[in-house]
Structure formats: C-alpha cells, structure tokens
Amino acid sequence: MIDFSLKLASEFYLQDAFQTAQKHLLGSYLCSNVDGKFTAGMITELEVYIGATDRACHAYPNKLTPRTATMFKAGGCAYVFFVYGMYNQFNVVVGPEGTANAVLIRSLEPVAGLDVMKERRHCDNMKNLTTGPGKLCQALGIAKKQHDGIDLRGDEIWISPRIQNYDCIAKPRVGIDYAGEDKDNPWRYLIKDNPFISKV
DNA sequence: CGAGCGATTCGC
C-alpha cells in the first residue's frame, strides 16, 4: 500500500523543470483532500512550459500579469488557470522565485478515491476519469478560484513521491498551434506503455 | 471598455 502522507521534498521543486518533470513528477502521485474527500492518481503524462523563452507559455517572454503571477513564485506551488469558460488546468510551479516555469499535469491513473472521482465527473468509466487536464481537475476537485497559488506541501493538494522508476517517452505538446517555432518542442512526457493518456 | 480567444471536453 502507498503512503500518501509522504510529500515530495522541497528541493526538487527548485531544480531544473525538465529534470524534475521527468525524474520526480512523472510517476508520482497527485493527491487532493478537497471538501473532506481524498483522491489520488499517478501522474502518467505532463508537459513543461518555460516562461522566459517558450512561446507556448502563458508567461512568455517573462510576462507578468495578474493571470501569470503565480508562475513567478518559488517552485512548490500550484498554477491553476481557467479556460474555455468551463475547464481548469493544474500546473506545478518549478524553479526559483522570479522564474516562470510550470509543469502541466495532463493525465493521471486513478489510484484512490475512485468513487469520489466518478461522482464529480458524472462518469463510471475509469479510463475517462482523469485522462485529460480538464478532467483530472474536475475529478480531484481542483479549481483556479480556490487553488491557484496554493502550496503543494500543505494538506489540501500535494504530491507524493514516486515509488519506482519508469521509462519515459517524449512527444510534442498538445493544443499549442499558436506557439510558432516552439510548437514542435518534444516537451510532453509520458510513462512508456501506460494506457492512461489524454491523446495518442 | 469591449471584441476575440483559449495548454478542452462532450455530444451529435
């Protein structure tokens, strides 16, 4: 059984976003205790965004606005944003204060609180509960209004370290056709052979 | 101050 009370050490949030994403975040457990309900899923897919140089990043080129402000905080907090009038997306802020790097969590394999997830998602199919950035926020009860900027070492949303190593696949990121030269960067990482993915 | 749009999802 997994001990979800363990939390990813602070040091990893302050290091290189690509290293942290592939070696520490991928395969770890995103946990939430929202409205008194515990849910957790293993991170199977994520994407890296770099504020200084990456046209796909909301904070490019180091653009500080009310929306992007949390990305400039020190690593270890959540950047949660709202899109399409109905969906939230959850990112892990990585790197020292003043940099705007974030890791978008795109898909989870449900591990705990499946009944809660099914209820929140109005859906019974396990493969459809958390396989997408908007879906997993709904399943875990994560929303910008309550959770943007929240510390990930607190007791509402946190990350529990991976308990084994996984082979990693790199692909281009999803839904960023506007990003020009950066749209083909292979900064989407998936656990090899894990079926809980948002897209092929 | 308002038009345009988005790191998506679902149903037709």
Add this chain to the structure above:
DNA sequence: CGAATCGCTCGG
C-alpha cells in the same frame, strides 16, 4: 466537427 462559456489580454 461544432457548441459550450467566461476570464484574461490587448487594442482603441
């Protein structure tokens, strides 16, 4: 493949 749906950004 198009609608849903609204906060954020930017231009006027």
